[in-house]
Amino acid sequence: MVQARDISGGIHFHTGGRPDSPKPRQLPGDVRGFVNRGQELGGLDAILTDGGGDPVSVRICVLAGTAGVGKTSLALRWAHRAQDRFPDGQLYVNLRGYDPGAPVTPQEALHRFLSALGVPATAIPADLEAGAALYRSLLAGRRVLVILDNAATAGQVRPLLPGAPGCLVIVTSRSRLSGLAIRDGAHTLTLSTLDEPEAVALLSVVTAAYRPEDDRDQLIELARLCARLPLALRIAAERAASHPRMGLDDLIRDLRDESALWDALSVGDDEEAEAVRTVFAWSYRALPAEAARLFRLLGLHPGAEFGTGAAAALGGGAGSGRVRHLLDVLAGAHLLEQTGADRYEFHDLLRAYAADQARNEEPPEDREAALRRVLLWYLHSADAAQTWINPQEAHIPLAPLSEGVTPASFGGYEEAMRWYEAERGNLLAATRAAEDAGLDVIAWQLPAVLRSVHMLLNPFEEWIAMSRIGLSAARRVGDRTAEAELLESLGMAYTQSHRLAEGAEYHQGALAARRESGDRLGEALSLNDIGLIHLRGRRLEAAKDHFEQAAAHFRELGTAHWEAVVTANLAEVTYELARPEEASAFVHRTLEMHRELGNQGGEGNALRILSAVQRESGQPEEALRSAQDALDIALTHRNHMWEGYWLLELGRAQQANGELHEALVSFQRAASLQRRLGDRAREARAWDGAGETYRRLGRPGEAADFHRQAAAAHRELGDLWHAALALDGLAGALRETEEAEEEARRHWAEALRALASYDDPRAAGLRERIVSALEPGGPVPG
DSSP states (O other): OOBOOOOTTSOOOBOSSOSOOOOOBOOOOOOTTOOOOHHHHHHHHHHHBSSSSOBOSOEEEEEEOOTTSSHHHHHHHHHHHHGGGOTTOEEEEEOOTTSSSOOOOHHHHHHHHHHHTTOOGGGSOSSHHHHHHHHHHHHTTOOOEEEEESOOOHHHHGGGSOOSTTOEEEEEESSOOHHHHHHHOOEEEEOOOOOHHHHHHHHHHHHTTTSOOOOHHHHHHHHHHTTTOHHHHHHHHHHHHHOTTSOHHHHHHHHHHHHHHHHHHOOOOOHHHHHHHHHHHHHHTTSOHHHHHHHHHHTTOSSSEEOHHHHHHHHOSOOHHHHHHHHHHHHHTTSSEEEETTEEEOOHHHHHHHHHHHHHHSOHHHHHHHHHHHHHHHHHHHHHHHHHHOTTSOOOOOOOOOTTOOOOOOSSHHHHHHHHHHHHHHHHHHHHHHHHTTOHHHHHHHHHHHHHHHHHHOOHHHHHHHHHHHHHHHHHHTOHHHHHHHHHHHHHHHHHTTOHHHHHHHHHHHHHHHHHHTOHHHHHHHHHHHHHHHHHTTOHHHHHHHHHHHHHHHHHHTOHHHHHHHHHHHHHHHHHTTOHHHHHHHHHHHHHHHHHHTOHHHHHHHHHHHHHHHHHTTOHHHHHHHHHHHHHHHHHHTOHHHHHHHHHHHHHHHHHTTOHHHHHHHHHHHHHHHHHHTOHHHHHHHHHHHHHHHHHTTOHHHHHHHHHHHHHHHHHHTOHHHHHHHHHHHHHHHHHHTSOHHHHHHHHHHHHHHHTTOOSHHHHHHHHHHHHHHSTTOOOOO
């Protein structure tokens, strides 16, 4: 980590690493009434240490065994016993490798883990390899327990493995995952079914508080009928406990009858699977009719976890209070697990069984109606969340709600964000379910509604996946307006993930669709989007041309807000083209427009651009005043995004006025905010500004450290222009140390290569200065 020495006021500026990460505590609750498995618990203890109690290097243990054998229960029991050995936290994810629905991808799991480790959503890399590298970096030197539950393949697990000593990974799977043993040195513990005394002990622990002591022979028979599998045993024990006056022989007779029915219907030879299904059916048929119907309809839910609102939508008509009671009945029968406040989930076997019962007992039209109700509940709830999360974005007209369905409502931003984070996986699953069911309008409307959330949080994998599903659905229904919405969403996703060529392609597609449908406002918005891509890629003349076309459309349509926005973009691009008089005219115009509209965010952005224009026009005091006015707007609105960005210009204005210590404070604040917001590009610009300030303070060694960090970040992001600026600053600082001339020349040579694709006046001027510096005895640029 690079840290500057104290300067005026005792300021410290850090560029390396991240602030101390939080200590996640993600373990689900311990298993009630856990018994036995002493040998396996001892095996896990042995893997943790080399026998002497000292922690060993990264260890991986695979708990393998058939479905329902208790792998998750064992992992959680051991984890709760051993959590004090992992002072830096515990991470848990259910990878759902055997669920009827889609499994959790490594990218999705990494997103959850990185968020738990304190990485802002917008800072989580879109690329799986980059995300895994960041994850390993955050766990380096820490002692964290990682539980990867229900993994289907080694490929699902491998990106989630820490890379440094101190961590332990427990993987549960129906497979032995031999690839982890061969390539990654994993240990394997295979769980068998419980032996007879253990199975009887489990039944006794669950029922002891509710029933008189049952006959041991009868308990042995009940355990045999459950194939001595913990999942089946617990369901049977819960039923026995809920009927304390019913003799165990009567319960066993019912179960035998159910078993005979399953034997008659079954053509399989998997005794354990048949036993489990028999116990499921035995418990299911004992439910009240209303609870049984909700159970099977929940099998249609697109995701594995859900809340009361979604369950009520599936049920169709029952109030939330009644649905909550029915969910409690199902949880009490051990057919459903409550995982948190108003959160429930199935064991994957029970989810498959519930779906089977829905197919067998619900008419097709009723199944279709239930699925449609819950998908519309997610659609309208997401729209309600958007109102709080990104209120500036327009809403699209939605497919109407089914009768009796009430979407979620929210009291503010935080509540809406909590709902979104809880339902993220279900929203993706709902989009896929809508596609599979042929509900194409819902399939395109869900990603269209969520675009306004995705564009703030950058969950690139699901954003792109949902938008592609929506685009295909819009094309199937022949809705060109909807198609343009999804093309624009994909354009934004690729642009914000620094894939500009792909982003431009989708925005061009949106432009073509909007022109074809005669959507003049949409056409102007697409032109502006394409201009922004050109501006980001420093194709400045192309950017200016698109902004001018968009501005003409906005003026013709009388859309004052968008005309003011694109005028600010024209001010920025003409500034970058080194046309100060033209930039000044545009910026004063957009400033006046935003003030007339009462749009303080637009006003602050215009003041930022005005400050840059004034600074380069030899008006440093005016530049400082404009930048400070912009920052005041950000502070008044408590908008950290504005504040972090506009602080960069304030720092430059302070430099121009000789206020170097104050400039360092501004760049430090900007870097801190950008890190919190996850904007690596702007964080790197803050580092570069700090480097230039240290250089002006006569401290070239510290300047070089900051420029080096900035150059590395811009290089990684593929931003050659800003990389060239940082490399130029780095080379200049190194030359001033009089000890690194050759290194300085290497960095200038790299900067020239980075500048090769740019032909604008600023790039040409920088090239000339660097070429001059590389001549023998040449001056130091800047």
